Structures are given as structure tokens and as C-alpha cells.
Amino acid sequence: MKKVAVIGVGYLGQHHARILSESPDVELAGVVDSDIERARHIATLYRTRPYKDMRDVLPHVDAVSIVTPTVTHFELCKEAILAGKDVFVEKPITKSLDEAEELVRLSKEKGRILQVGHLERYNPAYQKAREFIKNPLYIIGERLSPFTGRGIDVEITFDLMIHDIDIIIDLLRDRRLNSFSAYGYSLVTDRIDFASARLDFSSPEGNNCQVDLLASRVSREKKRIHTVFCEGYVLIVDFMVQTLQKGLPKNGGLVFEDIPVEKKEPLKEELRDFVECINSRKCPLVPGEDVIYPLSIAIDITNKIRR
Numbered sequence: 001m002k003k004v005a006v007i008g009v010g011y012l013g014q015h016h017a018r019i020l021s022e023s024p025d026v027e028l029a030g031v032v033d034s035d036i037e038r039a040r041h042i043a044t045l046y047r048t049r050p051y052k053d054m055r056d057v058l059p060h061v062d063a064v065s066i067v068t069p070t071v072t073h074f075e076l077c078k079e080a081i082l083a084g085k086d087v088f089v090e091k092p093i094t095k096s097l098d099e100a101e102e103l104v105r106l107s108k109e110k111g112r113i114l115q116v117g118h119l120e121r122y123n124p125a126y127q128k129a130r131e132f133i134k135n136p137l138y139i140i141g142e143r144l145s146p147f148t149g150r151g152i153d154v155e156i157t158f159d160l161m162i163h164d165i166d167i168i169i170d171l172l173r174d175r176r177l178n179s180f181s182a183y184g185y186s187l188v189t190d191r192i193d194f195a196s197a198r199l200d201f202s203s204p205e206g207n208n209c210q211v212d213l214l215a216s217r218v219s220r221e222k223k224r225i226h227t228v229f230c231e232g233y234v235l236i237v238d239f240m241v242q243t244l245q246k247g248l249p250k251n252g253g254l255v256f257e258d259i260p261v262e263k264k265e266p267l268k269e270e271l272r273d274f275v276e277c278i279n280s281r282k283c284p285l286v287p288g289e290d291v292i293y294p295l296s297i298a299i300d301i302t303n304k305i306r307r
Helices: 013-022 036-045 053-062 070-082 097-110 124-129 155-169 264-282 286-307
Strands: 003-007 026-033 063-066 088-089 115-117 137-146 176-185 192-200 209-216 223-230 233-238 243-250 253-259
Touching: 003 013, 013 026, 013 063, 013 124, 013 264, 026 036, 026 053, 036 053, 036 233, 036 264, 053 063, 053 070, 053 124, 063 070, 063 264, 070 088, 070 286, 088 264, 097 176, 097 286, 115 243, 115 264, 115 286, 124 223, 137 192, 155 192, 155 209, 155 286, 233 264
Parallel strands: 003 026, 003 063, 063 088, 088 115, 137 209
Antiparallel strands: 137 223, 176 192, 192 209, 223 233, 233 243, 243 253
16 A cells, blocks of 8 residues: 655645545555644644654655645655655645746656646536536636635735636636736735736637636635636536536526536545555646646736736
């Protein structure tokens, strides 16, 4: 049985530890945190060993799940890959395109799995919606949160908006970004706390799609919704409550029907994919090379807002 360690067991990392400890197909062989007392607490909860440094656990595992601040991702991922370990790393893979491309190159050279934590791809509402989305014409993505103090080591474009950019690129695989505009501001932190972007995509066949994205960590409510307009109908995908509605014009108005969605925990589905991949050597749903283009767009949006 393959052995996995979780690197970083803060708010999100503790859930990685929980899920991996419950998996029948992998052994949670350790948890790592710079706060050793935190590592001991989580290790006790999930019957594993605590460590303060990833280097101490690497000789004892086959793979790692890295759930640390973004600025640490490159060095930790690189060290794990060079040590011959498979790697799951939370999004964004890195803040730099050069660093992300180097990790992808290294993982291929070493024959290692590199999976990135864009968990909305595993959201059952989105997976169901993909069955209905045909040639989208216009998409509105809203991802809003009250301020919690988490994720403030990066701009909102990397913390929240990148989820929606990744979903858009997944939906519009036959199209490329032609132009975009972006706005944002800092309110609570010294980084971008609110951002909006308008993206225009097209394909050689003339299939155009306009996308409006809104991301905020300074809102009163929590919201995770995509509204997708296709020819003759509209779909409303709620990532948070995992519902899907289809609206059709009727009698001069719009009639909505609920499309059944089997609710699941996206993080559990995501880590199940990782475990299956490290055991079978198949490619994950979100491999490292898949996130290069979304990351480049997030970087461009961020840079435009900063300017």
C-alpha cells in the first residue's frame, strides 16, 4: 500500500489528513507542520506520526499532499519530485509561470504524478452541468466570501478567481483568450481583495464567448455561482450548495427546472483521484500541465489590476 504524508495541516490541510486517513487504498504515514504542536494534535486525531520538516518524512512515503502557503509551493514540490515522490499541491501551483513550468517539466522527467488542487472540477454540480453546456455564448462567474483572514498571502485573483478561470478554460478548450479588461482594489489587506475581469474568447471557427468574473473576500455573503448562457437556454450552477437549474423561455418569460445532482464532497473526490493515480499511474483530472494556461491568465489579470 502506498504511503502519503500531508505537508501543512492548517485549516485545509487538516481535511486532507482526515480524508487520506479514511482511504482504504493508501496509508497516511505522517503529517508535517512548522507548528509541531499542531502537527502532534492532527497526528493524534488521525493515528499517524507528526513531523516538523518535510525532509524528515520524505524517506518514509511514496507521495505528499502539499497544503502550505503559495510562496512555499515551488521549493516543496521541487524537493519532493526530485526525491522521487508523487505530488498533490493545492492551487495555485505557484505564483510564477516559470516555476510552474519547471515543476511540470521535472514531474515528466522523473515520471512522477503532479496533481493540482482545482477542486471545483470535481464538484458534482459542475460535472453534471458539463453534460448540458453546448457552445456557451456568455458566462458570469461570481465567487464571493466574507473576510476570514485566510488566503491573504496571495491576491484574490490567485485565491478565489483562479477557480473560475480554471473552470472557464475547461469549458472553452477550443477557444483562446483574445482580450480582457480587469479592475480591483485593496480594502482590508495590502493585496487585491476584490477583482472583476471581462474576458473575450474566440476560436478559429468563429465561436465567441464573453466571460465576466467577480471575486471578493470582502463581501457580506458567500457565493459560488456560474450563470451560463447557451443558445435557447441558461444554466445556473451553484458550486456551494451543489445545485443545477436550467432555464427555458416560455410564454414570454423564463421557466426553470431543477436538474438532479448527487451531492458529494469535492475534496474527497479530488483526493480519491490522486490516490487512484499514484496506485495505477494514470493521469489525474487536473495534471500540472493543465493549470499553466489558467495560471497565466490569473497572472495577467493581477498585473493589469496592479498597473
